[in-house]
Amino acid sequence: MTDPRAKVTQAVLLTTADETEASFYDAMQHADLDRMMQAWADDEDIACVHPGGPRVVGTAAVRAGFEAVFANGPVHIGIEHVRRMETAVCAVHHVTEKVQAMGPDGQMQTAFVMATNVYLRTSQGWRMVAHHASPGLAQDLPDITEPRGVLH
Template identity: 45%
Template sequence: MRKPQAPPGSPENADATEAAFYDALQSGDIEKLMACWSDEDDIVCVHPGGARLLGLAAIRGAFDTMFANGAIRAQPLKVRRLQSLGASMHSLLERIEVLTEDGPRHAYVVATNVYHLTAQGWRMVAHHASPGTLPELQEASQTPFTLH
C-alpha cells in the first residue's frame, strides 16, 4: 500500500488537518483525503452503521466506494477540542447535505476525530461517526446529570 502524501500546506496543527480532511470529502479527492491519515497499521474508521475499518487499505477502499457515488457534502459544526502535546481529539457534528428528488436535505452525524503529531505533521488516526439525534444536537451535556 502506498503511503499517504502530506496534505496541502503541511498542516502544523490538527485543525489544519481536519480542514484538509473535510475539503477532500467535499471535492471527492481520495488522494487528498488519504494524505490526512497517519500511515500507522492500527488507524481506525467507523462510518454510521458500518463495520470497524482497520488500516489504510480498508479505509481507502471504503472512501473509494463512497466517492464512486460523488463527493460527500459534510460540514463540521460545533467542534470541541481536547489536546495534549502529541494528540488532539475533536468531537463535532457533521452536517451532511443529501440530494433528493425534492431538492437538498440535511442530516446530522455525531463524529469524533483523533489526530496524532507524527514526523509528517498532524495526521488522523481515528474517525468515528454515528447518526445524530435531536437530543445530541441540543448538546445535553450543558446540564449536570446526577444518577441516584
C-alpha cells in the same frame, strides 16, 4: 519520460490538528481520495467507522472505504459545535457534521452526524488516526453538558 497527465501525490505538512481536520473535510467536499489519505497517518492501526457501518482498520481498508463513499460523488459536510481536547501530541475533536446529499426523490436532504476525530502529531505533521461517525439525526441536537462548579 513521465506522463504529464499523471497525478503526482506529494506529502503535505499539516502543522495543527485543526489544519488536518480542515483538509479531511475539504477532501470530502471534493471527493479527492488522494487528499483524503494525506490527512491520515500511514499506519496499519488507523480506524474508521462510517455512519451505520463496520469498523475498518488499516490504510488499505480506510482507503477502500472512502473510495466507496466517493463513488457517489462529493460529500457535502460542514462541521459545527467543535469540542477539542488537545495535548502536545494528541488531539480529540468531537464535532457535529451537517451532511447534505440528494435523496432518491431528487430533493436535497440534510442529516446531522456526531463524529469523533482523533489526531496524532507524527514526524510528517498532524495526522488523523481515527474517525468515528454515528448514524445521522434528522435535526441538530444540543449538547448535554454537566454544569461547571464555581471555584471560590
